[in-house]
Amino acid sequence: MNTLAGGQQTGQVFDSSHSPVALEVIGLSKRFGALPALEGVSFRLWQGSFHALLGGNGAGKSTLVKCVMGYQPADHGTVLIGNRECVIESARDAHRHGLGMVYQHFTLVPDMTVLENLVLSRLPIPKMIAWKKERQRLETLIAETPFRIPLHKKAGELAAGEKQKVELLKQLFLQPKILILDEPTSVLTPQEADGILGMLKERTRSHGLTVLIITHKFREVMNYADAVSVLRRGKLIYSGPLAGNTPAMLAELMIGNETIARIGERTRAEKGPVKLAINHLSADSDTGALAVDRLSLNLHGGEIVGIAGVSGNGQRELVQALSGQRKPDQGGICIDDLPYAATRREMARFRCNCLPEEPLRNACVPRMSLAGNLALRTFDRPGFTRWRWFIDAKAQKEHALELIERYRIHPSEPGRRIETLSGGNVQRLVLARELSGQADLLVVANPCFGLDFAAASEVRKQLMQARNNGAAVLLVSEDLDELLELSDRIAVMFEGRLIYEAPIAAVDLDEIGLKMAGH
Amino acid sequence: MKALVTAAAVAFENLLIPICALLASLLLFGMFLACLGNDPFEVFHTMYRGGFGSLFSWRNTLERAAPLMLTALCTALPAQLGLIVIGGEGALVAGGLVAAMTGLVCGSFAPWFVLLAMLAAAIVAGGCWIAMTGWLKYYRGVNETIASLLFNYIAIALLNHLVTGPLRDPQSLNKPSTPPIGNANMLGDMPGLGVHWGLMFGLSACIVFYVIFFRTTFGFAVRIAGGNLRAAKIVGLPVGRLTLITCFAGGAAAGLAGGIEVAAIHGTANATLAAGYGYAGILVAFLARQNPLAVIPVALILGGINASAGLLQRTHHLPDAAVQILQGMIFMMVLFSETYYGRLQALFESRRAA
Ligand SMILES: Nc1ncnc2c1ncn2[C@@H]1O[C@H](COP(=O)(O)OP(=O)(O)OP(=O)(O)O)[C@@H](O)[C@H]1O
Numbered sequence: 064m065n066t067l068a069g070g071q072q073t074g075q076v077f078d079s080s081h082s083p084v085a086l087e088v089i090g091l092s093k094r095f096g097a098l099p100a101l102e103g104v105s106f107r108l109w110q111g112s113f114h115a116l117l118g119g120n121g122a123g124k125s126t127l128v129k130c131v132m133g134y135q136p137a138d139h140g141t142v143l144i145g146n147r148e149c150v151i152e153s154a155r156d157a158h159r160h161g162l163g164m165v166y167q168h169f170t171l172v173p174d175m176t177v178l179e180n181l182v183l184s185r186l187p188i189p190k191m192i193a194w195k196k197e198r199q200r201l202e203t204l205i206a207e208t209p210f211r212i213p214l215h216k217k218a219g220e221l222a223a224g225e226k227q228k229v230e231l232l233k234q235l236f237l238q239p240k241i242l243i244l245d246e247p248t249s250v251l252t253p254q255e256a257d258g259i260l261g262m263l264k265e266r267t268r269s270h271g272l273t274v275l276i277i278t279h280k281f282r283e284v285m286n287y288a289d290a291v292s293v294l295r296r297g298k299l300i301y302s303g304p305l306a307g308n309t310p311a312m313l314a315e316l317m318i319g320n321e322t323i324a325r326i327g328e329r330t331r332a333e334k335g336p337v338k339l340a341i342n343h344l345s346a347d348s349d350t351g352a353l354a355v356d357r358l359s360l361n362l363h364g365g366e367i368v369g370i371a372g373v374s375g376n377g378q379r380e381l382v383q384a385l386s387g388q389r390k391p392d393q394g395g396i397c398i399d400d401l402p403y404a405a406t407r408r409e410m411a412r413f414r415c416n417c418l419p420e421e422p423l424r425n426a427c428v429p430r431m432s433l434a435g436n437l438a439l440r441t442f443d444r445p446g447f448t449r450w451r452w453f454i455d456a457k458a459q460k461e462h463a464l465e466l467i468e469r470y471r472i473h474p475s476e477p478g479r480r481i482e483t484l485s486g487g488n489v490q491r492l493v494l495a496r497e498l499s500g501q502a503d504l505l506v507v508a509n510p511c512f513g514l515d516f517a518a519a520s521e522v523r524k525q526l527m528q529a530r531n532n533g534a535a536v537l538l539v540s541e542d543l544d545e546l547l548e549l550s551d552r553i554a555v556m557f558e559g560r561l562i563y564e565a566p567i568a569a570v571d572l573d574e575i576g577l578k579m580a581g582h
Numbered sequence: 583m584k585a586l587v588t589a590a591a592v593a594f595e596n597l598l599i600p601i602c603a604l605l606a607s608l609l610l611f612g613m614f615l616a617c618l619g620n621d622p623f624e625v626f627h628t629m630y631r632g633g634f635g636s637l638f639s640w641r642n643t644l645e646r647a648a649p650l651m652l653t654a655l656c657t658a659l660p661a662q663l664g665l666i667v668i669g670g671e672g673a674l675v676a677g678g679l680v681a682a683m684t685g686l687v688c689g690s691f692a693p694w695f696v697l698l699a700m701l702a703a704a705i706v707a708g709g710c711w712i713a714m715t716g717w718l719k720y721y722r723g724v725n726e727t728i729a730s731l732l733f734n735y736i737a738i739a740l741l742n743h744l745v746t747g748p749l750r751d752p753q754s755l756n757k758p759s760t761p762p763i764g765n766a767n768m769l770g771d772m773p774g775l776g777v778h779w780g781l782m783f784g785l786s787a788c789i790v791f792y793v794i795f796f797r798t799t800f801g802f803a804v805r806i807a808g809g810n811l812r813a814a815k816i817v818g819l820p821v822g823r824l825t826l827i828t829c830f831a832g833g834a835a836a837g838l839a840g841g842i843e844v845a846a847i848h849g850t851a852n853a854t855l856a857a858g859y860g861y862a863g864i865l866v867a868f869l870a871r872q873n874p875l876a877v878i879p880v881a882l883i884l885g886g887i888n889a890s891a892g893l894l895q896r897t898h899h900l901p902d903a904a905v906q907i908l909q910g911m912i913f914m915m916v917l918f919s920e921t922y923y924g925r926l927q928a929l930f931e932s933r934r935a936a
């Protein structure tokens with residue numbers, strides 16, 4: 064547990080006894096069918112406080128804040144804002160009461176530019192838009208934040224991290240009195256996260272902003288929060304000041320006394336032969352701009368190569384090219400010295416699997432059942448077919464039940480549609496599918512995005528296990544700690560090229576930081 | 583157990599909502615009739631008699647339902663891929679035209695061979711017609727709905743051009759047509775029913791395609807691609823090929839309908855081929871929620887409504903277009919009712935939980 068050890072409190076200590084209640088939730092309950100997602104949850108947010116909401120995957124955190132925002136109707140319970148009962152049924156109502164929220168799933172319009180998206184979010188939307196003025200206003204706003212966002216880019220072309228920043232900007236632009244953030248830092252680097260959280264914390268002190276933040280990162284809780292609430296399986300377990308809690312205590316509140324997987328030993332396996340060879344690979348982004356620029360890399364069996372970098376430097380396109388979602392423009396990909404074009408047959412033959420970012424969008428069929436989604440790789444393989452050409456629904460279901468159990472996917476109904484799962488459980492499901500069959504080559508992007516700490520260490524353990532079993536793993540991540548923990552070799556990607564490469568023992572952190580910034 | 587209840591709720595909803603849409607459109611049509619000074623109940627009764635009241639009207643209905651089943655597949659199959667194709671009319675015309683031309687070319691062979699060649703040619707022609715839409719969609723990013731609609735116009739114009747020009751039979755005076763394929767080469771009736779073999783083709787196509795799209799690995803792959811293109815690519819599915827095959831299958835069904843119209847009814851290709859079966863097929867597919875099996879009963883109902891047009895005209899002096907107005911109303915109601923899916927299930931679940 065010592066890896067979770069937190070930092071020190073920053074700023075002055077928050078004293079709740081003097082400030083009024085900004086938001087109070089009383090007896091909130093919500094069911095999805097037979098599944099109770101929230102059961103009688105009551106808690107208070109003090110004005111000007113920085114309040115963290117913790118809980119494992121599927122604990123009901125997102126559901127709770129969505130009910131508060133009127134995005135979903137609650138079955139029972141009331142919401143008081145400034146001691147007055149409020150009926151909030153739409154984003155407009157929420158805005159009127161001074162509430163703003165950054166959702167866990169992105170809400171940007173993909174075909175519109177960042178500028179248009181930001182202006183569109185203004186309520187009420189002006190009848191006439193003075194684009195020049197809006198742009199200037201936004202540029203000054205952006206200058207106050209630690210973000211660099213290209214306003215002219217289409218939202219659909221942004222990487223996950225950039226989208227998250229735009230979502231945050233959108234809320235800063237609206238200037239709510241109470242800001243709710245659902246896992247805003249999952250796709251940010253720790254530096255970026257510190258930048259934005261520091262700025263928000265600043266505002267709680269100077270502007271009286273109240274922040275309710277959902278996060279899985281104890282470091283952030285320990286450094287920034289004044290108060291915490293912990294949910295477990297829909298029930299509120301604890302709500303009170305942070306002072307006096309250690310990460311270990313919080314962890315125990317979150318999961319009870321479940322055991323946590325430890326990352327397995329890194330066995331000193333012989334480095335295998337070259338598994339994946341990328342030769343001068345170039346790929347365009349959706350706009351046709353060069354995103355991956357003549358990139359070359361060799362990946363051996365039994366090693367994890369970590370690719371660090373600020374999001375938006377071509378990592379997304381690289382992963383897409385390797386996973387078959389994007390046709391490379393130039394250069395080649397070879398596996399075991401044979402050219403690889405990411406066809407289904409080759410994927411099965413080379414046992415090459417992929418865990419992309421935003422799994423619900425990139426690797427799942429939202430309206431299909433869990434069983435169907437778990438069978439995307441295997442449905443046409445022997446053992447899952449009948450008379451060669453026919454689907455064996457029973458085999459699919461049995462396989463699904465086994466994986467659901469093994470990877471603790473919740474709720475455990477194979478027939479449920481995957482879009483109704485919590486963010487972390489979708490991630491677990493994709494992991495279960497991609498890691499359960501023996502993989503020889505794994506392309507992984509931000510695998511722990513949105514996972515609670517127990518699940519995150521489970522994933523890391525699995526990746527390490529795959530490596531120890533001889534698999535070649537390409538790990539693209541924005542979490543430097545994760546990369547340092549798992550990789551055998553680290554490379555830094557900047558503007559579509561790898562500009563730094565070093566074995567883990569020889570890595571110089573300062574240099575990586577500089578390289579990520581392009582120096 | 584719970585999964586079973588949910589599945590039952592979904593099935594119930596899939597049945598209830600289209601039926602309500604149908605009833606609502608009948609109500610609307612009834613009001614329209616009342617405004618025209620007709621007694622709606624009498625008209626509905628006449629429609630029932632015209633569609634299902636006697637052996638004769640049943641035959642009439644079945645002969646109209648057969649092409650509807652096939653053209654509905656032209657929309658329902660690409661819909662599994664998430665494509666909205668409305669090119670059934672064009673594929674039907676293309677199929678019918680090519681079938682008539684084939685009949686002329688091999689007119690001297692044995693009748694069974696001529697028939698087989700005609701139907702096969704119709705299948706290929708219709709299939710290629712819609713496969714072109716699929717190709718444009720996948721490889722060139724052209725909107726498939728617009729493309730298939732425009733392809734309809736092209737097919738109909740091509741038909742008119744050929745039957746009034748190069749392929750015109752000099753004997754056909756007031757209705758320009760291609761030369762007849764000859765009585766010996768016509769598709770006959772099914773023994774004992776008095777309905778031509780097209781019905782059998784329609785029924786078996788619906789069943790076969792249902793099995794293919796809902797029970798085989800190919801169908802599973804198509805539905806993955808239809809549900810999320812990115813996910814399909816990440817598991818290596820050949821999406822381009824799936825698109826072409828699926829569009830070909832849909833077009834082939836509609837093309838076959840055209841071939842059957844020529845071989846069983848008209849005996850030649852002329853402008854009456856474009857009688858609106860393709861457009862009504864879109865309606866059937868939507869009412870059947872794009873499910874090939876559900877297409878069968880829906881095609882029967884629509885076929886019955888179409889079949890009653892003549893009787894309506896004779897007994898109530900309602901114009902031919904009245905039936906088309908009803909069809910239009912049904913279509914609007916069906917599209918409108920799409921917004922209600924999922925609500926019933928949610929209601930049901932919260933009741934159970936409470
Ligand atoms: N629309 C829905 N329909 C059915 N069940 C749902 C729906 N939304 C959420 N659930 C269920 O409610 C439970 C709580 O989900 P919620 O999204 O609030 O979890 P969470 O705490 O935000 O988890 P995570 O950290 O993974 O995001 C989950 O078990 C989920 O499957």
Ligand SMILES: [Mg+2]
Binds near residue numbers: 124485
């Ligand atoms: Mg959540």
